[in-house]
Amino acid sequence: DQQVKQNSPSLSVQEGRISILNCDYTNSMFDYFLWYKKYPAEGPTFLISISSIKDKNEDGRFTVFLNKSAKHLSLHIVPSQPGDSAVYFCAATAFGNEKLTFGTGTRLTIIP
Amino acid sequence: KAGVTQTPRYLIKTRGQQVTLSCSPISGHRSVSWYQQTPGQGLQFLFEYFSETQRNKGNFPGRFSGRQFSNSRSEMNVSTLELGDSALYLCASSPGQGSFGNTIYFGEGSWLTVV
Numbered sequence: 001d002q003q004v005k006q007n008s009p010s011l012s013v014q015e016g017r018i019s020i021l022n023c024d025y026t027n028s029m030f031d032y033f034l035w036y037k038k039y040p041a042e043g044p045t046f047l048i049s050i051s052s053i054k055d056k057n058e059d060g061r062f063t064v065f066l067n068k069s070a071k072h073l074s075l076h077i078v079p080s081q082p083g084d085s086a087v088y089f090c091a092a093t094a095f096g097n098e099k100l101t102f103g104t105g106t107r108l109t110i111i112p
Numbered sequence: 113k114a115g116v117t118q119t120p121r122y123l124i125k126t127r128g129q130q131v132t133l134s135c136s137p138i139s140g141h142r143s144v145s146w147y148q149q150t151p152g153q154g155l156q157f158l159f160e161y162f163s164e165t166q167r168n169k170g171n172f173p174g175r176f177s178g179r180q181f182s183n184s185r186s187e188m189n190v191s192t193l194e195l196g197d198s199a200l201y202l203c204a205s206s207p208g209q210g211s212f213g214n215t216i217y218f219g220e221g222s223w224l225t226v227v
Contacts, residue, residue, distance in 0.1 A: 006154075036218075043116070043202055043218030044155070089154065098143050098206055098216070099168040104154035 003027045004092050006103035014111050019077040021106050023090030026071065030092035034100065035064060035075050038087045047088075048075070051095065077108075085110045116205045116219035124225045130191040133222045135203030137184050141217075143167075143208030144186035146178060149200040149221070158201075161186055162208045193226045200224075 005024045013019045023033075031052040036044035050057040050064045050073065057064050063076045077084055087107050091100040117136040125131050137144050145168070146158040160168040161180035178188040190197055200223055206216040 004154075041220065043220045045218070046214050046216065049214065091155075097168070098145055098160045098162070098204075098208065099157050099170075100145075100147075100155075100204075100216070101157065102147075102155040104152060 002104070003030075004090055004101050004103040006088075006090055006106050008106050009104070010107040010109070012109045012111055013080045015082060016079045019075075019080045019084065019108055019110070021075040021077075021088050021090075021108065023073045023075075023103055024071055025073075025092050027092070027101070028071075029094050030101070032093050032095040033064070033066060033073050034091045034093075035062075036089045036091060036102075038089060038105070044089060080108075080110045082110050082112055084108060116203055116217050118201075118203050118219035118222050120222060121220065122223045122225075124227060125193050126227055127193055127195060129193050130189060131193060131224060132187055132189045133201055133203075133224075135186045135188075135205070135219060137186070137203075137205030138217055141205040141207055142184055143206045144180055144184065145204040145206075145216075146186070146188050147202040147204065148172075149202060150196075150198075155202065158188065190224075195226050198224060198226045 034049040035047040038044040066073045087105045089105045090103040143162045145160040147155040149155045157170040164180045180186045200221045202221045203219045
């Protein structure tokens with residue numbers, strides 16, 4: 001039972017354009033959501049998070065949007081840069097819980 | 113500040129053997145979580161230890177076990193290895209008390225191949 005889903009295994013975007021990565025969840029107990037970025041042979045690194053009391057959180061080029069009614073969140077990267085090429089994981093948890101439930105990841109490729 | 117250290121980085125084992133992986137968390141962190149990453153499955157939660165006690169557990173068979181020592185270092189053990197256990201095993205370290213996403217740090221992982 002995949003409680004967090006990333007339905008696009010891969011995405012290619014032109015450098016300078018917007019990258020939009022999507023994530024859906026099914027468990028209503030989740031109230032805190034995170035995005036991680038992973039390069040090959042490295043551990044995931046935290047990118048940005050959002051609490052269910054918000055519908056948007058921004059950090060530089062990264063913005064996460066949360067639609068609680070649709071149980072959907074998205075990560076926007078503007079503008080996309082070659083260094084953004086990596087696998088992006090969406091994760092969800094109940095706030096304060098160390099257990100993260102991850103999606104299967106989306107491989108983002110930025111085309112120069 | 114030193115990061116999360118996992119050893120060994122790479123190992124090859126034979127079916128039926130057992131393996132022990134080690135994780136040294138960031139100094140001061142009391143929570144250590146373990147995840148398994150396989151192609152197409154994302155990262156799946158194995159278990160979490162806080163102050164030497166298992167606090168959370170995922171849906172893995174009893175062949176997967178772990179422990180945490182008084183210095184917060186953790187080990188996980190997989191017994192009777194199966195081919196399907198081939199994966200990247202990731203350790204995550206956090207302060208452990210209401211951690212936010214930006215206080216959870218992952219190690220580089222241990223690549224296990226079972227032949």
